[in-house]
Amino acid sequence: MSSDSAQSGDSARTDTHDRSGGGSEAETMVRVNGLKKYFRSSSGLFDGLSLDTSTFPPIRVDREPVKAVDDVSFDIRDGETLGLVGESGCGKSTLGRTILRLLTPTAGNIYYKGSDLAELSGSDLREMRSDIQMIFQDPQSSLDPRMRVGDIIEEPMWAHDMLDAEGREARAKMLLEKVGLDPHHYNRFPHAFSGGQRQRINLARALSVDPDFIVCDEPVSALDVSIQAQVLNTMEELQEEFGLTYLFIAHDLSVIRYISDRVAVMYLGNIVELAAKEELFENPSHPYTRALLDSIPVPDPRDSDARGVLEGEVPSPTNPPSGCRFRTRCPKLIAPEAYDLTDGEWNDVRAFMRAVDRRTFDTAPAAELRATFFERGVPGGDAGAIVEEAIELVATDGSAASQRSTSARANWDEAASLLVGSFADQSICARERPAYEVEPEFGDGRHFSACHLHR
Numbered sequence: 001m002s003s004d005s006a007q008s009g010d011s012a013r014t015d016t017h018d019r020s021g022g023g024s025e026a027e028t029m030v031r032v033n034g035l036k037k038y039f040r041s042s043s044g045l046f047d048g049l050s051l052d053t054s055t056f057p058p059i060r061v062d063r064e065p066v067k068a069v070d071d072v073s074f075d076i077r078d079g080e081t082l083g084l085v086g087e088s089g090c091g092k093s094t095l096g097r098t099i100l101r102l103l104t105p106t107a108g109n110i111y112y113k114g115s116d117l118a119e120l121s122g123s124d125l126r127e128m129r130s131d132i133q134m135i136f137q138d139p140q141s142s143l144d145p146r147m148r149v150g151d152i153i154e155e156p157m158w159a160h161d162m163l164d165a166e167g168r169e170a171r172a173k174m175l176l177e178k179v180g181l182d183p184h185h186y187n188r189f190p191h192a193f194s195g196g197q198r199q200r201i202n203l204a205r206a207l208s209v210d211p212d213f214i215v216c217d218e219p220v221s222a223l224d225v226s227i228q229a230q231v232l233n234t235m236e237e238l239q240e241e242f243g244l245t246y247l248f249i250a251h252d253l254s255v256i257r258y259i260s261d262r263v264a265v266m267y268l269g270n271i272v273e274l275a276a277k278e279e280l281f282e283n284p285s286h287p288y289t290r291a292l293l294d295s296i297p298v299p300d301p302r303d304s305d306a307r308g309v310l311e312g313e314v315p316s317p318t319n320p321p322s323g324c325r326f327r328t329r330c331p332k333l334i335a336p337e338a339y340d341l342t343d344g345e346w347n348d349v350r351a352f353m354r355a356v357d358r359r360t361f362d363t364a365p366a367a368e369l370r371a372t373f374f375e376r377g378v379p380g381g382d383a384g385a386i387v388e389e390a391i392e393l394v395a396t397d398g399s400a401a402s403q404r405s406t407s408a409r410a411n412w413d414e415a416a417s418l419l420v421g422s423f424a425d426q427s428i429c430a431r432e433r434p435a436y437e438v439e440p441e442f443g444d445g446r447h448f449s450a451c452h453l454h455r
């Protein structure tokens with residue numbers, strides 16, 4: 001696997017010296033390799049405690065760390081915009097902040113123009129920081145209301161001892177103009193500006209120290225849709241003029257589609273797909289990317305089929321699923337090889353397993369459950385025997401209901417763990433972490449999709 005891989009798993013660990021097919025050294029600005037960021041709660045009375053309404057008492061004790069970013073590798077090329085998209089909580093901000101070394105990595109490397117930022121500290125890191133900037137989502141709170149716009153823009157130049165007072169003022173005014181504001185606004189305070197204008201001030205501030213690389217964390221999410229496109233256009237113009245490289249984080253796929261050259265899709269601490277924009281949107285290969293694209297709101301809300309295909313809860317990043325992180329919600333979970341099931345039979349088994357696990361139906365006599373979930377009949381062989389055992393556990397007339405004194409809940413739990421343990425946990429999706437490259441349909445770029453379907 002090459003240097004610009006979106007890999008996961010040891011088998012696909014990127015060789016940082018491997019340049020085969022992944023572009024020359026000059027084309028790579030940032031190379032992230034096996035990066036991990038875990039948050040560990042170490043002290044305090046309530047550390048590690050969290051609310052869990054599915055248990056009684058509704059408290060969970062987590063001794064494991066939160067694996068916010070878990071073994072992520074990819075490249076960002078000189079002058080490109082790499083979009084990073086995924087649901088809330090999947091680790092996008094943590095990844096962006098760790099790349100900038102605002103957070104200390106738990107493991108891995110972040111090569112920036114050849115130097116490993118993960119290894120830098122003190123003055124070396126400080127020096128590098130002027131080259132790498134970040135823009136945050138909320139332009140309101142990131143600007144000090146007591147400071148004049150000129151001082152806000154000049155502050156990073158001060159911190160990096162750049163230019164004299166006159167030079168800083170001239171540069172701040174030049175940048176105000178470049179970001180689409182009036183240089184005469186130099187002495188105004190932030191409250192005099194709209195949300196879009198405040199984000200432009202942030203842009204000018206980030207540009208003041210002449211960076212090459214900017215991590216943009218949801219920079220237009222807080223803005224009205226009508227303003228978003230204007231700010232995005234300005235960002236593109238600035239990229240062109242100043243030769244900038246962007247890592248652009250957003251949960252909004254339409255924003256990602258607008259601004260990105262390539263797109264990385266993140267799920268539960270992993271990058272599951274990475275491809276050129278057109279390739280990713282026209283030929284999505286990972287079931288999670290497909291589900292994300294299908295859940296984009298459609299113009300006609302009556303067309304409900306096209307929405308909400310992402311079912312189930314995102315698992316805890318403290319205890320993520322083995323193998324493919326998406327497997328617990330994946331509509332394409334691969335059947336375990338141990339059973340000889342047709343596609344139709346596997347669909348039925350999977351639907352029954354998920355319904356029992358999530359307890360999405362009321363119990364009923366066994367015959368009724370068979371008719372509801374297995375219209376074409378319960379499969380034969382070992383798989384069928386397991387299904388029948390689970391039906392017996394949850395049915396109103398099942399053996400467990402009459403013979404046992406245990407609560408109904410225990411029967412459901414037993415049925416769920418029988419089904420999940422026999423089917424979901426036996427799938428290759430649970431046993432191996434996927435790392436694959438697929439043939440692109442659009443353009444000649446590379447397309448990485450971490451899914452066992454592409455074996």
Ligand SMILES: Nc1ncnc2c1ncn2[C@@H]1O[C@H](COP(=O)(O)OP(=O)(O)OP(=O)(O)O)[C@@H](O)[C@H]1O
Nearest residue numbers: 039066068087088089090091092093094095251317
């Ligand atoms: N300082 C922290 N301490 C403990 N856990 C954290 C910390 N920061 C983030 N996390 C956890 O790490 C995971 C990833 O969070 P992160 O903010 O990076 O996700 P995100 O994709 O950027 O989400 P959003 O779009 O909502 O900001 C979440 O489970 C979050 O609760």
